Amino acid sequence: MKLTSRSVSLVPVVSTVAAVALGATLVVTATANAATTLGAAAAQSGRNFGTAVAAQKLGDSTYVNILNTEFNSVTAENEMKWDATEPNRGQFNYTSGDRILNHALNNGKQVRGHALLWHQQQPRWAQGLSGSDLRQAAINHVTQVATHYRGKIHSWDVVNEAFADGGSGGRRDSNLQRTGNDWIEAAFRAARAADPNAKLCYNDYNTDGINAKSTGIYNMVRDFKARGVPIDCVGIQSHLSNNAPSDYQANLQRFADLGVDVQITELDISGSNQANAFGAVTRACMAVARCTGITVWGIRDTDSWRTGENPLLFTGSGAKKPAYNQVLDALNAGGPGPTTTTTTTTTTTDPVPPGDCTATVSLNQWNGGFVATVKVTAGSSALRGWRVTTTLSGGTVTGSWSANRSGTSGTINWTNVDYNADVPAGQSTEFGFQGSGSGSGLNPTCAAS
Numbered sequence: 170m171k172l173t174s175r176s177v178s179l180v181p182v183v184s185t186v187a188a189v190a191l192g193a194t195l196v197v198t199a200t201a202n203a204a205t206t207l208g209a210a211a212a213q214s215g216r217n218f219g220t221a222v223a224a225q226k227l228g229d230s231t232y233v234n235i236l237n238t239e240f241n242s243v244t245a246e247n248e249m250k251w252d253a254t255e256p257n258r259g260q261f262n263y264t265s266g267d268r269i270l271n272h273a274l275n276n277g278k279q280v281r282g283h284a285l286l287w288h289q290q291q292p293r294w295a296q297g298l299s300g301s302d303l304r305q306a307a308i309n310h311v312t313q314v315a316t317h318y319r320g321k322i323h324s325w326d327v328v329n330e331a332f333a334d335g336g337s338g339g340r341r342d343s344n345l346q347r348t349g350n351d352w353i354e355a356a357f358r359a360a361r362a363a364d365p366n367a368k369l370c371y372n373d374y375n376t377d378g379i380n381a382k383s384t385g386i387y388n389m390v391r392d393f394k395a396r397g398v399p400i401d402c403v404g405i406q407s408h409l410s411n412n413a414p415s416d417y418q419a420n421l422q423r424f425a426d427l428g429v430d431v432q433i434t435e436l437d438i439s440g441s442n443q444a445n446a447f448g449a450v451t452r453a454c455m456a457v458a459r460c461t462g463i464t465v466w467g468i469r470d471t472d473s474w475r476t477g478e479n480p481l482l483f484t485g486s487g488a489k490k491p492a493y494n495q496v497l498d499a500l501n502a503g504g505p506g507p508t509t510t511t512t513t514t515t516t517t518t519d520p521v522p523p524g525d526c527t528a529t530v531s532l533n534q535w536n537g538g539f540v541a542t543v544k545v546t547a548g549s550s551a552l553r554g555w556r557v558t559t560t561l562s563g564g565t566v567t568g569s570w571s572a573n574r575s576g577t578s579g580t581i582n583w584t585n586v587d588y589n590a591d592v593p594a595g596q597s598t599e600f601g602f603q604g605s606g607s608g609s610g611l612n613p614t615c616a617a618s
């Protein structure tokens with residue numbers, strides 16, 4: 170017998186470790202301990218503290234020193250956006266995004282991916298598209314970029330800023346919105362299929378308190394959870410002036426209560442009350458067990474997009490500001506950490522004859538295109554390879570992931586790739602594909618191979 174378990178990152182100071190039994194949940198309680206950097210202080214409760222990073226600043230030694238010392242998470246400020254990663258349709262450029270990613274990973278930091286779909290910073294070619302052509306291009310973009318970064322991104326902002334400001338609580342008009350209200354869930358399904366281990370977030374601004382916009386998003390997340398649309402986290406950007414709203418913590422908590430993580434994703438605060446406000450925001454996150462991290466939107470005041478407002482934690486010359494000390498103290502004061510869980514799975518190394526399997530499909534169809542996610546589930550014994558057959562009545566497959574395929578229309582055979590051949594008894598793996606036209610009639614069947 171061999172035991173396999175998913176890796177789990179434990180907080181450095183552990184006071185209580187519950188006994189672990191097969192199939193049990195490991196609950197780790199963290200005790201706060203005075204740490205001297207933001208990242209280390211946040212890590213005491215299992216959280217991260219990150220910053221937005223601009224690739225062109227990675228040659229600036231003051232910048233890089235602070236980055237490497239203080240932060241344990243990194244978000245690319247612009248380099249993973251649509252205009253940067255797909256400047257021409259179907260031609261991808263990951264040079265700057267990879268530079269940030271590699272710097273982060275080589276220095277032991279997590280990476281937040283930002284942002285797969287957004288109405289801003291679209292390449293010119295996408296701005297000129299509409300309808301099913303745009304939908305197809307957008308879903309392909311999600312699939313390609315999430316596949317490129319597969320396994321390396323902690324959390325993706327899958328969709329950014331899709332809700333309207335003001336009192337409507339509804340969606341913002343945009344070329345993406347005009348492809349149909351289901352564009353957000355189509356994006357989340359495609360992202361999940363392309364990178365099953367990344368946490369998938371919806372990210373927005375002016376959502377810091379309980380207001381019409383944040384309530385619109387809250388209702389969408391509740392609906393997604395109810396219908397099984399894959400969503401793991403909500404990003405509250407938190408571009409603030411002087412104060413967080415008084416119901417900031419309550420707003421974080423109501424999202425957490427839906428069963429998603431909450432992340433503060435783009436924090437910056439202008440005004441004379443800046444230091445206190447930074448402290449208050451940090452304490453609010455620490456008080457919400459599922460508030461798993463805080464990212465500030467730049468390192469020094471001179472790095473900020475809010476020119477002249479000095480809304481960050483370090484001065485232009487790299488000195489720590491009073492706001493820095495408030496944040497550090499709040500992180501060190503602790504709070505309920507995110508509950509750390511691990512799932513322990515038993516497999517056997519004994520030779521097992523190939524078992525039966527079943528395949529089910531989840532189809533996301535819109536006018537002119539579709540994304541299909543196929544779940545392959547092993548029967549009473551493990552699979553050592555599998556083959557799924559689908560039949561498309563009319564559509565054409567234009568892209569696929571996590572499986573080899575025999576063709577693009579009619580009856581298609583799909584076989585495992587190297588990393589998903591082995592499926593333990595009773596467990597599942599997924600592959601997916603997108604296409605133009607109708608995805609109806611797929612009727613997947615599965616056989617061990």
Ligand code: 9MR
Nearest residue numbers: 246247283289290329374406435466474
């Ligand atoms: O900080 C980013 C700035 O360098 C870009 O010019 C700008 C383009 O729209 O985007 C800024 O970052 C935004 C982020 O991607 C999404 N939320 C709002 C941020 C500030 O505008």
